[in-house]
Amino acid sequence: MRFPRFFTKKRGHRRTDSHAWGSFAEGLFYALLVAAGVVFGLLLVTGAVTYAPADPDSVVLQRGYEWWMWLLTLLIPVALLAFGGSGLVRVVRTWGKSQEHRAAASRTVILDGLAGPAPAVPGHPGVPSCDNLENSPGIVLRYRLPLESPENWTLVGLGLFALLWNAVVVVLAVGVGADLVGGTTDWFLIGLLVPFVAVGVGGVVLFVRATVLSTSVGPTHVEISDHPLVPGMSYDVRLGQGGAHLFRSIDLGLELEETATFRQGTDTRTQRLVVRRVPVSRWQRVQPVPGGSFEARVAVTIPTDAMHSFSSENNAVQWRIVVRALPDRWPEFTRVFPVVVVPVKAVATTASPEAVESLE
Template sequence: MRFPKPWSKKRGSRLTGRGLAATVGEAAFFATLFLVGVFILSLTLAQRFVAGPWPPLATGLGFWIFVALATAMIVVGGAALILGVLQIGASSERRSVLAQRAEELELIGRPVAEFPAVPTGMRMTDSPGMQLNFRLPTTSWPGKRLAAAAALALMWNAVWMVLLVVVIAGFWSDRPRWVLAGLLFPLAMIGIWVLRYYAKCLKRTSGVGATIVEIDEHPLQPGGTYRAYAAQLGRMKLRKIQIELICEEESTFRQGTDIRVDRNRVLSEIILDQYDLTIDLGRPWEQEFELKIPATAMHSFRSSHNAVHWKVIVSGEARPWPSFCQSFPVVVQPAAHPPKRNPR
């Protein structure tokens, strides 16, 4: 007889993400663990090395036990927060696919430089897909604002904890630091605001979720038709979601002492356009589509002053979360020349 396990993976082909409440609760727990560790370590070191009649709380072996405990809390809390930020939007199925197919990835050597100005796109095929062969990398990481907010919140409140220990040590040794004690209150208000901003960024990033684009072949060629797959994770209502194929020309030039970059879209084709969608944690939005490269299109190109970029852009208007736009670059190589025929 098998008993149901609520923590086990759901069966089927659905993608699963991390629950919003679980993500926020986990982040709050590890942030608290980190800050409590900073407070205990600061208090232990201060009572050992502070000058004055402040009696120590722990001596001998007890001192080192407190130091080890506080250090472990800081390391565990900080490492867990860093891993949580790095894994924002990733599903458990995605990580299992990477583990299973890591040995199946074929290492491709560097090709002969027949077209030295054309990107090879080798690094874009390092990541395996769940539905198709390759998962395209995105040019922007959705968690960069969250990472900055987390670093600011932890560092600011850690410094506040150290200042609090200094004030406590001063009162304990009958040398109160009134100015520093008065500064603790406005600094605490700033720390609370930073923590609230971090929680807001965490809810936004976890609610919107990751955007996934996969393709069956890469690099692409002019005139080719390719199967593609897109998925949007999270928990939200979408007013609109759009998939667009873009070819962009980029020019870099110097104007005086400044370096300027001019970008111009030479091709913009809307591949998919859908309205009024609902995305749940266990039921992400998924769509397969065809990616057609025009036969007369310019291939990807990069030099010191000019470049031609191809990319797939997935954008959406969500509520109550902010709108999102993710760019996935692809490489279009020159069309293969037909083999020369023998006149005989």
């Protein structure tokens, strides 16, 4: 048996550090947690301190803990034992097994996974599930696609920020007001209050502006005749754009976006990159019907050489229908409707297991 080397070589971009040392260090870490849990628990149960601090001359023979106090006290050692024990079992179970062996046992293994597992379309490994995209029927066409708009998240974020910040401002203001009513003036607190109020007012203004922007241009609806989509096939898409204003232009197209999640130092980052744009239709000088909305129906063809949708824990390739509109008096906005593209049906087989047996 040869002792494993501590430092190893790199091969391209692939990680090739010593798995033996890595597993050993991981096992040692979990073993230490278990040991800490055992020691901590024994100390608590047996009692390391057997005298009363208030009366050092007296020996304590029995301590009057309630049952809930015991539970609370044992919470930390039990958590250490559970975490360390489960980790130790996992290290022992995977010890000496190759990457493929471990992956085969769990069908898919994620190396240092950063996100949760992605459910797949049955019969299409790696293709993300489209359950959430098909649970809303359309008015005219079969499905109404859900909206995935980053503007909505910005709106929620601004609203939360304005709410929390101004709650702090109110607490400070109440303190300053109480001081003034009591006849004292805390200039430091007043000086602190001024920038806090300015930021709070700014937050409210930004939130109101974002709300007005998202509501004034009206909602966008997209319906599709079928789902999931297949390369080379055409689908009817119905666009509905609400709003009382004139739109200088409205563009509808397909986009393919790659998403990669990676660690950078201690941070987890996600990069998104649009690698393919397929323009479908463009309308100019659009004036929705007063009280109604602009309606259009177009055919969208998925390119025959399109990559199918793919999703694993840290990587994804996603297709989406994108609507970009430029209102006459408002900034341009983008609304995204994800879709799932499945691969073209498998071809007929060209060999069989019997043919392989004959080779052996």
